[in-house]
Amino acid sequence: MKVTGLAVAAATALAVAVPGVAAAQDCDTITLGAAISLTGKYATNGIHTQNGYEFAIQKIKDNGGVMVDGKCYNFQVIYYDDESKGDRGATLTERLINQDGVQYMLGPYSSGLTKAIAPVTEQYQIPMIEAEGASRALFNQGYRYLFAVLSTSEQYLASAVALAALQAEKEGRDPSTVKVAVAVENDPFSLDIRAGVLDDAAKYGMQIVIDEKLPRDLSDMSSILTKVKLLKPDLLIVSGHSKGAATAVRQIEEMDVSVPMIAITHCEAADVTGNFGDAANGFLCSTQWAETLTYEDPIFGSAANFEAEFKAAYPDYEDKTVPYQVAQAAAAVYVFKDAFERAGSLDKEAVRDAIAATDLATFYGQIKFSDAGNNIAKPMVLRQIQDGAYNVVAPPDFASHPLEWPRP
Amino acid sequence: MEQIWGNIELLIDYPMVNLQIILDGLMIGSVFALAAYGLALVWGVMNVKNLAQGEFVIGGGYVAWYLTGLGAHPLLGVPAAFVTMALLGGAVHGTVIQRNVAANARAAGALAVIAGVCFVVGLYLAQTGPGQEPDTLGLVLKIGGATALFALFVAAGGTYGLIISRVIERDLFTSLLATFGLAIMMAQIMNLLFGSDTQNIKLPYETVQLLEGDPIGVGAPMGKLIGVILAAILAIGVVFFMRSTRMGQAIRATAQDARAARVLGINTEKVYAFTFSLNSAICGAAGAIIVMVWVIQPFFGITHSIRAFVIVTAAGLGNLPGVIGAGLGLGALEQYGSHVFGIGYQQAIAVLLLLFVLAIRLAVQRRKRQVLK
Known part of the structure; x- marks a missing residue:
């Protein structure tokens, strides 16, 4: 899977080097990083998470991209496979930040891996929005750059x-x-x-x-x-x-x-x-979420609409209920879009403050972060x-x- | 502390609860007594302290659960588990313990026949499950599963015989270490085969209400009642067997003095093998009952091993009434303990009881020594 990561990285480099040519609609690219479990014991849910991210990115692109200070951007994610191992996740995060120059992170799958990665993103002051780590222990460490869209375990x-x-x-x-x-x-x-x-x-x-x-x-x-x-x-x-x-x-x-x-x-x-x-x-x-809920937003529509469109885009899910892991991953990307637009800048401190001030109604539920970074608006x-x-x-x-x- | 007093008050305010707790304890205790009796057998006859006792129980549970999954009636699980686990013990003996080429070849032939029978039974069960459409792929999968299950038991049994035949009459540590290893291996194999999810069989029967009452009456879930009845039948059968058959007599003779038994013409090798088969069969049946009243999981064996050890230590070897009494008593005590101290301490009661019994025994023995002096 590293090959994929590198390929994406190369594509990103191209996109950045030739702005307005590689990206559609004359939009620039904002690069996010994610070390995620594509193999190993969390692979099933890791792939759900990745699919959620990718679906949301495409939907946002189709809806005119992210407008930052009058300029249009699209998201692109550099993925690495953490093999469901915490130490690997931390190493790859370091690599994303230091070698690939990623300034914003999407979370991995599971509380354990989020726990392994959070100290790294915190050290480099990289805002991370995660969608799959519910442990309460993530949010009593005083982390400033970690935000979670899902309801925590308590x-x-x-x-x-x-x-x-x-x-x-x-x-x-x-x-x-x-x-x-x-x-x-x-x-x-x-x-x-x-x-x-x-x-x-x-x-x-x-x-x-x-x-x-x-x-x-x-x-x-x-x-x-x-x-x-x-x-x-x-x-x-x-x-x-x-x-x-x-x-x-x-x-x-x-x-x-x-x-x-x-x-x-x-x-x-x-x-x-x-x-x-x-x-x-x-x-x-x-x-965490069910497709019959009556939540909605302008990008994804209702929860039921999200499910229908996701199934159309990913036929693998046709015969089953779309797992909530997909929905919350998509919601995390949506929070990034909203925060960038409100920040009106690509400065990571400004984006971090905008994320912290999020108060967003989504198909996944209301999203509003506590000082600790967990979502306190969405009930289970x-x-x-x-x-x-x-x-x-x-x-x-x-x-x-x-x-x-x-x-x- | 406050909670403990509150719980004790409940017992006093609602006397009916005591009845329910004791009944629950006795019902489950009868199943504990079964596994403990098996342990007393191998311990007394072969001097093997079988730490894998609980794994045999869980193994029997999985046999019953697997058969139910194929569409067999839940109650069939008990005899099926009994037979499967006995075959396991017997197969082990024939192929591994007996050091005679011709006999080994015969045993291997017999094994092949048994495998064939299993195959046919699997086929039959797969086709006659209630509400099941005949479908080829499902059939192949089920037969594959049945064969795999059988292969597991032969494999586990082979290793087992390999180990057990070497630890009979050896010292404490050898048998403890060997059977502890066996326990770990069996748990892992069951985990690989059946996964780590908990499993159980739901019986299609209602709870029998023995005494009406408000807010609480006394009731007995049918599964537990059936468990008690099956355990009783099994116990009576074993007692009858030990008292009245040649093999039973041979087992008792070997337990008293193996060397003397050999001198008098008893084939102690055969007795050992048979004893072991009998033990695994009894454990298997106990497991098939457990899966009807509780839940099983590959790593739940150790709690059943501990219970068996506590009961045997309390009752002594070769003392069937004692084992039954201690089993029932432990069941009731566990229920009381978990009511008063919280469910987290349910099994702690068993271990505390073991310490208590050991301390008392030590004191009694010390006094006896003084008398002799």
Whole structure:
């Protein structure tokens, strides 16, 4: 894949050397860099990410390019393959910055690789917009040049808390009367989720009635479910990878546990609808984005339009749902376009400040960064399993289906 | 701490919960007891401390899960896992342990026949799955899968026999190290074959409500009840076998004194091989039950090994009622522990119990020594 990278680099050099000839519509080129997993264990999602970037670049080009200070530009990306390895990612980033002279970066795939690259971009003061690293640990390091369009891991199930509060109000109850039970695995990802849920529950003044950590080799959670039966929480949160999802769905049915709202992660990984059929109905599952959301923007149109056009451009995706990894990658490129136009200059400090001030409505959701660089405007999407199908029920304003409450 | 008191209060406020917890514990404990009994067998008869016990359990679980995937009825998984794992043990013995060229050739021939039978059974299952259209590619894939599964067990079994035949009657470290290596290898092979996702079988039965109550009654999921019944049948069968058959008697004789048994004309090599087959078969059946009530994953074996060791240590070797009692007790204690201290400590209870039992045994033995003095 290095060959591709070099070829692109050569093309870029040509484009820069002969402005107005190589690029279409007499536009100049802005070069972005990306070290991304095109081989190795993250290859599938790495390629989704790359496709998202490329699709967005083409769409922006078709819509008249990026207008900076009255002059037109198109994006071009120099890709290197990080082979899904952190040290490789850091080396390649250094190379992009020092040898290829890249001034702006798009993120890699996964939290781990973003963690490996961020110190390098930070050191060289290169703004990086990433779309695929959700770990909370990325955003408490005081990084100034790192921005993420996706929701971070502590938000994964926090929207279930908001939904429970909303439902309580609908029932004429105060949200502070809502009782929450939390059972998450003792690993960084799930503990982030727990932290987010506890924070949001505290904001509403909700009562946490169960707060337990699941073991790594969980295969039985009947003791927690017994407590759930006794303490009758209004919301049950379970996060424990696919074993947590499978164990929860199976034992909740076996033990006839009725909780009005249950939110879990890894529904698809555990294939709960395929494995447990009707027992999976009513569960809420979190995701970053779904094509049935009613978000829209002037470049990509609605979420559904994005999916249709992307499928037309990339026929490989014809038979499947477009993964959210593609959508968020495209959104990252869109944020760059918006920031360049508002900055009105190619100076990387000015661009960095413009990114930090982003407040953009996109097909992927609202994008607005906190001081730490994570997107605080887009809530996580919750889908409820209704008759074996995943239907978006939250955020309620953009949902395609109403929430079934209480859970059957 | 506050949470622990709260949990204890729950137990007092809702007495019915205690019943449910004990019932859950006993039901799952009966399955623990099975694997533990297998361990007690190989430990007592062959002096092999099998650290791969849990991997055999998980292996049996995968056999059952795989067959269900092919369209077999879930309950068929238990006998299937029993037979497959026994064949594994037997095949190992025939090809590896027996050091006799003609016998090895015969065993290889037998293996070929078994492979053929597996092939035909795979073919049959692939074609008769409920709601499955006959499709050639799917059929080929399934047969390939069935053959691969069989090849795995022969391969794992071969290595296993290679190892086990060399560690019988050896010292503690040899057998621990060898079987620990085996455990790692088996887990990795299962990971390669089945992937690291958790798997389970969903039984098409409802939970049986034993006692109605508000907010909580006492109920028994059908899967667990079936598990208890199967475990009981298996245990009775094994007891009957050990008491009443020639081989059972030979096993008991070998356990008492291998040299004397040899002098009296018992083929101890054969006894060892048979014991091992029996152990893997029992583990396999336990695994097939586990996959119906819990979930399995290639690396979940170690927790089952630990439980088996705890139970055997607590009950002693060659003490079937003790093993059953300790198994049921451990099941109930785990459930209580995880209720009171949090689910993260469910397995810690087993290890604590082991320490406790060892300390008590040591104290008792010390007192006995003093009496003798």
